[in-house]
Amino acid sequence: MKTFSTSKELGDYISEQKKDGLTIGFVPTMGALHKGHLSLVQYSKQNCDVTVVSIFVNPTQFNDKGDLERYPRMPELDAKLLDDAGCDILFLPAVQEIYPEPDTRVFDFGQLDKVMEGAHRPGHFNGVAQVVSRLFDIVKPYRAFFGLKDFQQLAIVREMVRQLKFDIEIVAAPIVRDSDGLALSSRNMLLNDVQRKSAPLIAKTLFEAKEKANKIPVAYLKEWVINSINKDAELKVEYFDIVNAETLQSVNSWGDANEVFACIAVQVGKIRLIDNLRLV
Numbered sequence: 001m002k003t004f005s006t007s008k009e010l011g012d013y014i015s016e017q018k019k020d021g022l023t024i025g026f027v028p029t030m031g032a033l034h035k036g037h038l039s040l041v042q043y044s045k046q047n048c049d050v051t052v053v054s055i056f057v058n059p060t061q062f063n064d065k066g067d068l069e070r071y072p073r074m075p076e077l078d079a080k081l082l083d084d085a086g087c088d089i090l091f092l093p094a095v096q097e098i099y100p101e102p103d104t105r106v107f108d109f110g111q112l113d114k115v116m117e118g119a120h121r122p123g124h125f126n127g128v129a130q131v132v133s134r135l136f137d138i139v140k141p142y143r144a145f146f147g148l149k150d151f152q153q154l155a156i157v158r159e160m161v162r163q164l165k166f167d168i169e170i171v172a173a174p175i176v177r178d179s180d181g182l183a184l185s186s187r188n189m190l191l192n193d194v195q196r197k198s199a200p201l202i203a204k205t206l207f208e209a210k211e212k213a214n215k216i217p218v219a220y221l222k223e224w225v226i227n228s229i230n231k232d233a234e235l236k237v238e239y240f241d242i243v244n245a246e247t248l249q250s251v252n253s254w255g256d257a258n259e260v261f262a263c264i265a266v267q268v269g270k271i272r273l274i275d276n277l278r279l280v
């Protein structure tokens, strides 16, 4: 695996690969890699000739300074995992490399970022769009791979690609879960033992909600999910919504959309976990 820390060197190397007719697959990450990230690497390897992974903890997408400081960083271990997974190129830029000047762009995502994560983390998706577009400009991939765990992020990235007219195929990969159902997240490693034991209740409740979908009214199911999770003293639901997968807006009844997703954010002590599941 080759490692680059400057856009120039990475860009030059990628241009050479493209001249040889090779397709570039890209997996942007913030590091602290887990099996979810590695599954994206595998999708890229199956679908593209050369796989590039970036590790960059993007300051502009953190609305909470404490969250940015707490975010786990382990570049050496990550590099080893990527090498073992068969990644071809690791891009490890410094903040100055991605933002030589402050990025003042303000995106308009309409209603897509007014709900759920967007409503609870002001500026978060603007920062995601800034960094992903910047990385796309540098890597110029043929396909880019994102996990479905960040369901709203995926919608924002697709919209950003549409607005900025990037010729890049965005590929969504399924959530990878631990054996107890907990959706894999870099933040899981910040949970203490008691919190880690409580956290799988989030996924368990979503899967039970799927069984109840179509059988009870949407509003009842919402209340049931929130109450079931809040019963555990370690967990506090920040938001739970049942939404149209395309618009991300709440549905009032099960027939309101072709695809209906349950999306949740839960505070576990200072750690914030998100998850989602298709209900209909």
Ligand code: PAF
Binding pocket: 028, 029, 030, 056, 058, 061, 128, 131, 132, 150, 153
């Ligand atoms: O999902 C993430 O890890 C980040 O939001 C991303 C897409 C790498 C942008 O910083």
